[in-house]
Amino acid sequence: MTAPRIDIDTIRRLPKAVLHDHLDGGLRPATLVELAEKVGHTLPTTDPQALADWYYEAANSGDLVRYIATFEHTLAVMQSREGLLRTAEEYVLDLAEDGVVYAEGRYAPELMVNGGLTLPEVVETVQEGLAAGMAKAAAAGTPVRVGTLLCGMRMFDRTREIADLAVAFRDAGVVGFDIAGAEDGFPPADHLAAFEHLRRESVPFTIHAGEAHGLPSIHQALQVCGAQRIGHGVRITEDIVDGKLGRLADWVRDRRIALEMCPTSNLQTGAATSIAEHPITALRDLGFRVTLNTDNRLVSGTTMTREMSLLVEEAGWGIEDLRTVTVNAVKSAFIPFDERKALIEDVVLPGYDC
Numbered sequence: 098m099t100a101p102r103i104d105i106d107t108i109r110r111l112p113k114a115v116l117h118d119h120l121d122g123g124l125r126p127a128t129l130v131e132l133a134e135k136v137g138h139t140l141p142t143t144d145p146q147a148l149a150d151w152y153y154e155a156a157n158s159g160d161l162v163r164y165i166a167t168f169e170h171t172l173a174v175m176q177s178r179e180g181l182l183r184t185a186e187e188y189v190l191d192l193a194e195d196g197v198v199y200a201e202g203r204y205a206p207e208l209m210v211n212g213g214l215t216l217p218e219v220v221e222t223v224q225e226g227l228a229a230g231m232a233k234a235a236a237a238g239t240p241v242r243v244g245t246l247l248c249g250m251r252m253f254d255r256t257r258e259i260a261d262l263a264v265a266f267r268d269a270g271v272v273g274f275d276i277a278g279a280e281d282g283f284p285p286a287d288h289l290a291a292f293e294h295l296r297r298e299s300v301p302f303t304i305h306a307g308e309a310h311g312l313p314s315i316h317q318a319l320q321v322c323g324a325q326r327i328g329h330g331v332r333i334t335e336d337i338v339d340g341k342l343g344r345l346a347d348w349v350r351d352r353r354i355a356l357e358m359c360p361t362s363n364l365q366t367g368a369a370t371s372i373a374e375h376p377i378t379a380l381r382d383l384g385f386r387v388t389l390n391t392d393n394r395l396v397s398g399t400t401m402t403r404e405m406s407l408l409v410e411e412a413g414w415g416i417e418d419l420r421t422v423t424v425n426a427v428k429s430a431f432i433p434f435d436e437r438k439a440l441i442e443d444v445v446l447p448g449y450d451c
């Protein structure tokens with residue numbers, strides 16, 4: 098615990114890195130209303146503030162499956178070139194506004210083909226929108242680098258195809274792969290063909306694991322599938338008893354496997370009970386490579402500034418802790434080593450020298 102307490106304006110200005118942030122979970126409410134009207138999709142309400150509140154309440158159900166169901170509305174407006182360009186560009190601008198300097202945005206292309214776009218067209222369009230956002234952010238003096246992770250949906254059978262897509266676009270902005278969707282009942286090993294292909298092609302990947310399901314899910318993700326990072330991973334704590342680590346927890350800590358932790362999202366899906374008690378603090382104290390993330394900014398009603406502020410206010414975090422999770426995230430980013438090193442030395446560390 099480090100004093101003195103940091104105010105929110107200082108936190109907003111700090112350089113941040115986010116590895117786990119869903120493109121389709123971060124739309125602006127006003128944009129969602131506008132685009133839904135254009136495509137004739139009915140929303141729970143057409144008032145942007147009421148819609149933001151509706152999301153926050155739906156997300157607070159304590160159930161991962163219900164949480165995921167809220168994406169029906171965002172996905173409805175992300176089926177056209179226009180919808181993808183706009184949401185991708187604004188996605189970057191909102192990150193820049195939040196002080197984010199490096200982000201990995203993830204999305205499932207297979208959920209964006211209902212308007213007639215092909216899978217490669219979806220990826221090309223998202224990259225185009227992100228590039229426009231990055232150019233605008235840089236011109237405004239708040240540069241942010243955004244790479245993408247392509248998600249295969251774990252309850253469907255297109256993950257091998259999406260893995261091919263990640264390989265095809267690896268030099269065009271895609272930096273890795275993930276599987277998303279309901280975790281319970283859909284184990285990572287069901288998608289081994291995709292992960293084996295990615296390993297052969299040397300494309301890095303993370304896997305959502307240890308959120309709705311416990312240690313067996315994390316074990317499979319790492320030891321059967323070969324993930325380089327874990328999405329959430331909060332339930333690794335089940336392998337730590339009275340501060341003593343079991344073999345899997347040892348593996349995660351010893352290998353410096355990043356845990357992409359998302360405190361607010363974890364409270365909402367019931368994977369954690371409070372910010373003060375969220376495992377990110379205990380795991381940080383034990384020396385795990387923890388990173389701090391938003392997961393879904395619209396759905397969870399959050400930002401990186403808010404996640405950092407919550408840890409400062411409710412879990413006693415200080416600026417050194419915020420710097421640590423930021424450096425951890427850049428260290429574990431799926432971009433080349435020299436770029437990570439330059440980001441840490443030239444952007445992140447000077448930004449915390451305050």
Ligand SMILES: [Zn+2]
Nearest residue numbers: 117305328392
């Ligand atoms: Zn997620």
